[in-house]
Amino acid sequence: MIKKIIPLIIIIVFILLIVFNSGKNIENGNLSNMGLVVTNNGVTYYNKYEKGIFRVKNGEEEQLTDETAYSLNIVNNKIYYITVEGFNNVVIKCVDTNGLNKRNIATIYTSISKIYVNNRYIYYSTNETGKGIARLGINGENETSIVTESVQDFELCDNYLYYVNMKNQICKISLSDNITTCLLEEEIARKIQIVNDWIYYYNQSENALFRLNKDGSKNELVSVLINNETYNVSGKYVYYFDKENLKISRMQIKNTQKCDDIVNLSTSKTKINIANDEIYYLDKSKNESESYQIFRIKLNGKPAKNIQY
Numbered sequence: 001m002i003k004k005i006i007p008l009i010i011i012i013v014f015i016l017l018i019v020f021n022s023g024k025n026i027e028n029g030n031l032s033n034m035g036l037v038v039t040n041n042g043v044t045y046y047n048k049y050e051k052g053i054f055r056v057k058n059g060e061e062e063q064l065t066d067e068t069a070y071s072l073n074i075v076n077n078k079i080y081y082i083t084v085e086g087f088n089n090v091v092i093k094c095v096d097t098n099g100l101n102k103r104n105i106a107t108i109y110t111s112i113s114k115i116y117v118n119n120r121y122i123y124y125s126t127n128e129t130g131k132g133i134a135r136l137g138i139n140g141e142n143e144t145s146i147v148t149e150s151v152q153d154f155e156l157c158d159n160y161l162y163y164v165n166m167k168n169q170i171c172k173i174s175l176s177d178n179i180t181t182c183l184l185e186e187e188i189a190r191k192i193q194i195v196n197d198w199i200y201y202y203n204q205s206e207n208a209l210f211r212l213n214k215d216g217s218k219n220e221l222v223s224v225l226i227n228n229e230t231y232n233v234s235g236k237y238v239y240y241f242d243k244e245n246l247k248i249s250r251m252q253i254k255n256t257q258k259c260d261d262i263v264n265l266s267t268s269k270t271k272i273n274i275a276n277d278e279i280y281y282l283d284k285s286k287n288e289s290e291s292y293q294i295f296r297i298k299l300n301g302k303p304a305k306n307i308q309y
Contacts, residue, residue, distance in 0.1 A: 028155055029232040030273045031114055032193045035071035036294060037273035037280045044275045045072060045079060048307065049294050053079065055097070059305065064099035073117040080117045088127060105140040116156035123156050133161055147173055157194045164189050170199060170212060183216035191229040202229045209238065223256035232272040239272050239279060248272060248281060262301045278304050
């Protein structure tokens, strides 16, 4: 009898793990950089900017949509994303990972083009009076306000919403009991990114990258070389935009005295997304009708397969 029960238990656990893992696909580093790229089950999905969402599988590309998409989340074989409709008007949409069944979920009023999809809810910032962060069911119904003060950045991680308020303080709120905690009372923080036990943030007072322990107990300098808000922490490296020299570079978190150049740019603004050992980044468009195009390169700076336009 016991021999029969054990395999059954293993099967049940395996099924639960599949269900749990298929329910969320949050890549904070990319979502902090406009969410232009997301990976799922070895397949990469990225926004070819004005050309729409493309799927990369076994080196072959397939177009799924035809509109500029941001903040790509994948949950249960659906891509949730946003498009900009007008001044501070953003439409939340979804499409199957095979490009079928595209639909609008909701139109929201926000200045932060970022969403997180988790546990059948969509979390987003809002500019509506008395609301800072809210959530909707994935069917677009039952809006609930969670944070009631205005925010300038936020991330969802481990049943907490971490955010930077308009005073440039870092706070968090528990989704289970709605208790809010101020983690960094100094009014110095800008863009945040959560990696493991750390909240990385741009310190606008020191003009450098810092990191704060998720319980607020430790605050330390990462590097003065990272002197703007465009960065992405991945693995043991920080990939960042060297605005003064117009290039993307990287440095090891434990050896911030040494940096490696990855690629030179032709623009003063970019976003850094990482997927499958490649960097997807924005640069000046080679097409006069577009401002930007997305390109990719290997994490070590070696050439990757060109994106065709």
